[in-house]
Amino acid sequence: TELAQLPTATGAVLARYFNTEPLAHVVPRYVHEYVHTQLRGYGASVLGQALHEGTCDFMTELVTGQAGPFAYLAYGRRHEAALKERFKTEMFIPIFLSRPAEQTPADLHHAADLGYYLGYAVCKAYYAQAVNKRQAVRDLLTLDYADDRAVAELLEKSQYYPDEPVRQLRAAFDNRPPDATRVRPFALAPQPLDPALTELTVDFPQPVSPYATVRPGPGGPETWPGVGALRFSNDNKSVTFAVGLRPAREYEFIVAEGGSRSLLDYPNKSYLLKFSTRSLSE
Known part of the structure; x- marks a missing residue:
């Protein structure tokens, strides 16, 4: 050939x-x-x-x-x-x-x-x-x-x-810092969220290749926010997660190491996303 x-x-x-x-x-x-x-x-x-x-x-x-x-x-x-x-x-x-x-x-x-x-x-x-x-x-x-x-x-x-x-x-x-610069609608140290929220978005300082994995945090299934389909922005600098939330709950999940990668092909560090939701009375 x-x-x-x-x-x-x-x-x-x-x-x-x-x-x-x-x-x-x-x-x-x-x-x-x-x-x-x-x-x-x-x-x-x-x-x-x-x-x-x-x-x-x-x-x-x-x-x-x-x-x-x-x-x-x-x-x-x-x-x-x-x-x-x-x-x-x-x-x-x-x-x-x-x-x-x-x-x-x-x-x-x-x-x-x-x-x-x-x-x-x-x-x-x-x-x-x-x-x-x-x-x-x-x-x-x-x-x-x-x-x-x-x-x-x-x-x-x-x-x-x-x-x-x-x-x-x-x-x-x-000890290298997380590669995410922001998690919307909250910062990396979030306040209680509206349980009606249906999406979370992770922003990166530079474009990443369009792959991502998530897994439960230390709390296991009890703190899993029902992460669903993922989608990347057109510029590959953010990824949006579908979530299913309930009132007055503590949630966490891990964006896994290697699940997202810079365009230099270096796997990003894993980091724990941890947050709570407001009660219906708030």
């Missing part, structure tokens, strides 16, 4: 791949894939999956004695400082919320799989600081990549971020 006959994005993905001359680098590709068969678990977070792939690249380098011929490794070395800084803000994102379209841009010069490079860099740093190199290899091959605590401990030991403990990086991620 001619690439020109394929959808633009698909053709671009394959063109980038063929431009790497894959048949000229069969051995490192086979070693990389073989190492996958020896590893435990896929990453549950961006960090875990980056290490899962990075271990394969680092082991390939140890086995072949050469740096891998993959485009993301060359790109990563040239741009490591910027990628390393960005990785701090993304490594704790659950993998199922991470950039699903990383491979798909139609730009023939798009650099994909940069998480592989960062995982490789962390693994290499871990190996470099280890006194017992054989044990370091064993650690990488036996790590449970689905265990967020275990992968965080390995990152800590690697000293890849020598001046920033992992707990500090995690705290910065967890």
Whole structure:
């Protein structure tokens, strides 16, 4: 099939791949894939999956004695400082919320799989600081990549971020402010609402991709406001929720993390919407 006959994005993905001359680098590709068969678990977070792939690249380098011929490794070395800084803000994102379209841009010069490079860099740093190199290899091959605590401990030991403990990086991620700027008809600290209200609208500071999920808050079904159909504004800077309210009730629900995303594909932080309704006598 001619690439020109394929959808633009698909053709671009394959063109980038063929431009790497894959048949000229069969051995490192086979070693990389073989190492996958020896590893435990896929990453549950961006960090875990980056290490899962990075271990394969680092082991390939140890086995072949050469740096891998993959485009993301060359790109990563040239741009490591910027990628390393960005990785701090993304490594704790659950993998199922991470950039699903990383491979798909139609730009023939798009650099994909940069998480592989960062995982490789962390693994290499871990190996470099280890006194017992054989044990370091064993650690990488036996790590449970689905265990967020275990992968965080390995990152800590690697000293890849020598001046920033992992707990500090995690705290910065967890404490980032909510992405919503306003919830209409009330602010984020609302007063009792008219129970006749049928809609709530969440405003964002920048356009978000048109997806959203909601789930019950800590109070469970008793405090669920019967959230129904969702609709986004034409400029994608707000989402409106249909609600069914009753008088003199406490309500709450969560706009779930990753349910709405900026157009940069970064999942917005989850936040709890909590409010009450007036009694009929008010």
